[in-house]
Amino acid sequence: MKLVCVDCNKEVSADLFDYQCTCGGLFDIVHDTAQLDAEFLKRVFHDRLSERMTPYASGVWRYKELIFPELADEYITTKYEGNTGLYASEQIQSYTGSNRKVLLKAQSENPSGSFKDNGMTVAVSHGRSLGYQRFTCTSTGNTSSSLAMYASLANQESYVFVPNKNISLNKVLQTLAYGANVISFDGTYDDGIRFYEQHSKELGLYICNSINPFRIEGQKSIVYEIAQYLNWNLPDWVVIPGGALSNVTALGKGLQDLKKLGFIDKLPRVALVQAEGASPFHRMVAEGRTELVPEPTPYTRASALNIGNPPSWKKALRTLEETNGVTCSVTDQEILDAKAWVDKSGIGCEPASAATVAGLRKLIAQQVIDKDETAVCILTGNMLKDTDALHEYHLGESSTTSYKNAIRPAELTLDSIQSIL
Missing domain, CATH: 3.40.50.1100 (Rossmann fold)
Incomplete structure (x- = not known):
């Protein structure tokens, strides 16, 4: 497994992990697939559908050979994510x-x-394999709640940077409930990304946003x-x-x-x-x-x-x-x-x-x-x-709602309910 820059095509070993190349480009992970046999793996993936309470019960780790074959099972942090309808x-x-x-x-x-769980299980598992105990992201909501859940599951700390406007409070509350340290700032998602790109290493934070190839x-x-x-x-x-x-x-x-x-x-x-x-x-x-x-x-x-x-x-x-x-x-x-x-x-x-x-x-x-x-x-x-x-x-009072389904007040009488039916 190696990291390849999407801008300059520079290759580095995945053991020398970083989020970005020295040129500023993001990394892709490239696997050695020469020995993989599709028909054999199809049978393996099918058999794993019957797994219970092992990493392979996950709809992500079921495909471990295509995602992170080198990772030791002891680091896998999973809630059996995936397997969605x-x-x-x-x-x-x-x-x-x-x-x-x-x-x-x-x-x-x-x-x-949310879909963030499919990626977050791998990011947090990789961070643990590197010895990190503090995980971070900047988020408009779904990433933060997913990170908070996995970090807590692994008994690790999470630090979430959240813009102070134009976000869903439900997602922030979910993040708080999972035990994350939520930091609200005046700015946008992009401002949060720039901050920890500059300071994550000195703060000892493992980044779990999409700049992370894992x-x-x-x-x-x-x-x-x-x-x-x-x-x-x-x-x-x-x-x-x-x-x-x-x-x-x-x-x-x-x-x-x-x-x-x-x-x-x-x-x-x-x-x-x-x-x-x-x-x-x-x-x-x-x-x-x-x-x-x-x-x-x-x-x-x-x-x-x-x-x-x-x-x-x-x-x-x-x-x-x-x-x-x-x-x-x-x-x-x-x-x-x-x-x-x-x-x-x-x-x-x-x-x-x-x-x-x-x-x-x-x-x-x-x-x-x-x-x-x-x-x-x-x-x-x-x-x-x-x-x-x-x-x-x-x-709400909006006149542009095309498919509104409002609450219907009624008296509990036969005539009133029949008029609704």
Whole structure:
């Protein structure tokens, strides 16, 4: 296993771990896969589905040979993350205008309620193997609650930097409940990233944000799991929401692994969806630029996407190039309306997750995605991650709510209840 810089291609041993190359580029982890046999591993991964209370019961560590084969089991910190549902929904198929099956991958079913658990189990486990006892991240919410959970599970300390506005209080409360040291600061997610890039070493902090390549390795397992559930036959499209762009980076890397090793015959195309108020990557792609221009004051009601300078944009661009992918942006109203449909379909998600369904609907309407192509939408977070959004949409005074489901006051009389029924 080695680290390879995505900018200058410099190679270093993974034993000489760092988050960034001396040139400033981020590292990728590259495994020695020469001895791996796809058909043998398919049988191994299938057999591990019956595991209970071992690391291989995890939907991440089930694929240990593709993620972190060198790690000793004693360092693995797991809550049996992954193993999340993959659902077909006729309601969402109808809403998006698709003629074919639309699948929803509910990463919201992870232990801390978001897709971050797939990567965090690997990051914290790696940090422990290096002897770290203090773990850190800057976060708009999901990363912080995931880190706090795993650090506490491992009896380690976590220090979380949280912007003091445009975040979900539910996620901060969850982070506090798990025992993290929460540090609120005046600034943006990007300011927090810059701070600990400069000072983490002198503070003895192990960084668990997406600049950490081991976190990306864990998140790859999301696409491995989708492929295994579908008997190694992926749909035409994978639709992913984009904030820091770690997920599109990880899933793109996982797709390349599966194709290179012979698990799948062809790559699906990737569609990356950003919120209109925080879409620097989409604008770069749409305008044909090769450098990202950060947004100093991003804003979207989908707080998990509220990132103006995504650190993984170069890796995300590589994923689009390798999969002939596309990007789009959707308004907050489109996101919240799509969320209402996902919620009433019986699956549920937080606003950022619903960007995928809103994006699929838009791309089908624009004929970028054909109605007869199949798609899987990644739902990244639980619907209770942002109860303010639910309150505003269904119980608020907004006149733009399209699918409001208000509480209905009634007297407990037969006539009153019959009128409702």
